[in-house]
Amino acid sequence: MSTAVLTVRVESSVAKRLARLAKATQRSKSYLAAEAIDEYLAIQEWQVDAIKKGLAEAARGEGVAIGDVKRAWEQKLADPSHS
Secondary structure (H helix, E strand, C coil): CCCCCCCCCCCHHHHHHHHHHHHHHCCCHHHHHHHHHHHHHHHHHHHHHHHHHHHHHHHCCCCCCHHHHHHHHHHHHHCHHHC
16 A cells, blocks of 8 residues: 655644554554544545435435425324334
8 A cells, every 4th residue: 555645734732632542552643643534534425425416316306305204203203112
């Protein structure tokens, strides 16, 4: 795997937290920062993809009317077996 150098500025309190966690986990700060960035990107990419898919479905008229959603939730909440 090839790597690249990335410089970021963070609040000093974040840098201290990162240093403490690195020491406690016996990992480098770079390793922990790279893992955190990777996880953040995965979540954001998933969210953007889901939004794009939802917008495409809506453009094709495949959405569900808000009234139908509201009725379904009201029925679910009114059913004591779903508490």
